[in-house]
Amino acid sequence: MGLEWDLDTIIAILSIVVPLAAFGWEFGVVGRKRLGYRVQMDTLATDTAHAPYAGVLRELDDDHGSTLTDPSFVLLRIENAGWQPIVEGDYLTSESDKTGIRVTFQHRRVAGAVVTEPSQPELRDFFTEDVGGFGYGEENGAGLIRLPKVKLNRRAHYKVLAVLESTSGDQRQDFPDPVFRADVSGGNGRGLLSRFVKFKMARTESHRFASRPGWVFVTLLALGVLIQAGTLTLSPEPPPKDCVGGTLHLHGSTAFEPAVRKAAEAYRARCAAAGVRIPVTDDTFRGSTEGLTDLDRAGKDAGIEPGDGLSDHLAFSDGKALGNHPRLLSRPLAYLPYTLVVNEDAGVENLRAEEVRAIYAGKVKRWSEVGGSDLPIHLVSRHRGSGTRTALVERVLGRREPVAPTVSDCTALTPAAWGACEVGTTGTLLDMTAAVPGALGHSEVSSAERQDGVVLLRIDDQEPTLTGVEEGDYPYWQTEYAYSYGRAPDGSIAQAFLGFLTVEAGRETLGPYARLCSEVDKPGLCEPS
Structure with a gap:
């Protein structure tokens, strides 16, 4: 007996296929290599209208002894959000470039940066002068922090605390979000999949459930369940057996x-x-x-x-x-x-x-x-x-x-x-x-x-x-x-x-x-x- 392709059958099949596809995509494709980042803090160090006792913060100096203008603190978190390790060869930069991630800040310059709270002490070794790739400066008029090609095991992370000052000449209450630039090859970068899927640095959340494609799959699954439930609720009762x-x-x-x-x-x-x-x-x-x-x-x-x-x-x-x-x-x-x-x-x-x-x-x-x-x-x-x-x-x-x-x-x-x-x-x-x-x-x-x-x-x-x-x-x-x-x-x-x-x-x-x-x-x- 052949399969009857009615609405209930199609929805039932989709209810099985969609979660399997979502799982495969999330954990087998996107989740295989995922370099994630979060901005955990980005706040002004002082506000003369609302922080009358912030005198020390208002007098922060840079490396040259000059007082910073409208200083702000930024705390960045870099993490391996996938299920495979990220190694130096995964960063899509040339072998001669020791920097793997670049973070730019519009209307601000970086006065100082330091690595803090690594998930394991050995990660600090990637931020030495001998290794290179770590530092800060300027790029196209924006403040820049360079981060090296750090090897990150599954769930490994480190944080970067930076002090910045405004370069716009006015007292801003907020600044554009930092821009992260980094690509990850995904390990082999070969085959048919590499033509359609590119593994880029992705924003993560403190309680991350799924990536955006994962959310799309989950939403489609929820809609399928709701439609099927509505179909079962609204569909008429099947006819008695003696009906023709x-x-x-x-x-x-x-x-x-x-x-x-x-x-x-x-x-x-x-x-x-x-x-x-x-x-x-x-x-x-x-x-x-x-x-x-x-x-x-x-x-x-x-x-x-x-x-x-x-x-x-x-x-x-x-x-x-x-x-x-x-x-x-x-x-x-x-x-x-x-x-x-x-x-x-x-x-x-x-x-x-x-x-x-x-x-x-x-x-x-x-x-x-x-x-x-x-x-x-x-x-x-x-x-x-x-x-x-x-x-x-x-x-x-x-x-x-x-x-x-x-x-x-x-x-x-x-x-x-x-x-x-x-x-x-x-x-x-x-x-x-x-x-x-x-x-x-x-x-x-x-x-x-x-x-x-x-x-x-x-x-x-x-x-x-x-x-x-x-x-x-x-x-x-x-x-x-x-x-x-x-x-x-x-x-x-x-x-x-x-x-x-x-x-x-x-x-x-x-x-x-x-x-x-x-x-x-x-x-x-x-x-x-």
Whole structure:
């Protein structure tokens, strides 16, 4: 299995590489030969405004007996800040030049200098007249201290105390920092590394942690850790194991649409980290028959061979599919109640089953004939093939189709006369029923409950609820089926979504609308007991 180069992997690798590189650079490259220096003191010997008892210091003389002008003390520390010894050959000066380090002071001249506090007494031997290279003077108008090519073992050091005086003619309170000039060869000075790395004299601190490149590496490491911590904190939880990502296309029943929409939203939320896309628009659900036709076409267009299945399409049907669809496989999901809906002006809330059959047969044409208002009845039905219409015909109307429509467009119904029309979707049917006085339609319960201007009718005094279906004699219900083109492949989003609808998560999303088939005694039949 190849390494996946995601952000977490890259940061994790950098978290290992950066400290190793920092260690190698700091101790294997830069730290190998490091000649360090520190200015431990640089202060005026006297200040007439703030040191009234500094008379002796104000009267310091130089070697010629002249009183120094604005004298100052400077204490320098020179040290081996690396892990290898520094020897005479490491100083990048000619063999004839005994001086290894030059320190210059702008606007001051050096009146005297002495070596003090060597880390080992033998270091004093490098500062004798016989060895040479040590002294002080002037260079380009600046005071100069010359230091010899001292051999320094690891952590060895010495200090230089110097007395200087101002040459600027005014009473300065501060002076430019001393300038140190020295290069160290690094021992061999050969190879590819010598082209890119030069070992120069470096300022050190009293509690030195790392050089500037070392600090850069450490800072990068800290940033990497912070980014990785932020990534782990802000990254979404990994998806559950039964989540499958991808795009899933849905088709079918407008009656079952509210339940499927809610289930799709729940699946997207639960499996967001898997990368789920379930596009649902206003025309996604066009009816049971249309949905099955769309699924059949999608499978054929994809060229699915016999024995295989389509992985990214599902259709939902109110009841078993009608027509010839030999490649579609069904799976019962749940049964749910349907309802007759009537315009609130009709003045009825309950009908006997024989009254319903008489109305849809065109034998009863005014609401007053069944105890309602003196308004003509307008039948608003779904087209043939609709699941809610099929269930109405089979379970309520004694397998007799409603009377044929009198107009092709429901908006052409005459308010004062009986009439009938057909529409394509549940949403359109509910809108027309609410808008046309005396209109009667049929719908899935949850959609009808959200529609203003309509009343959900009882049949034989039975409520259009799951309780009415399961414990009473309410006749108007249907089993909802999910269809796939062939068997949905293992590991596909179609199979995962079907599984989601049939387990606990499905109960949470479909529970308010329907009874899951997995909860009844005979799941394969999926009917009220």
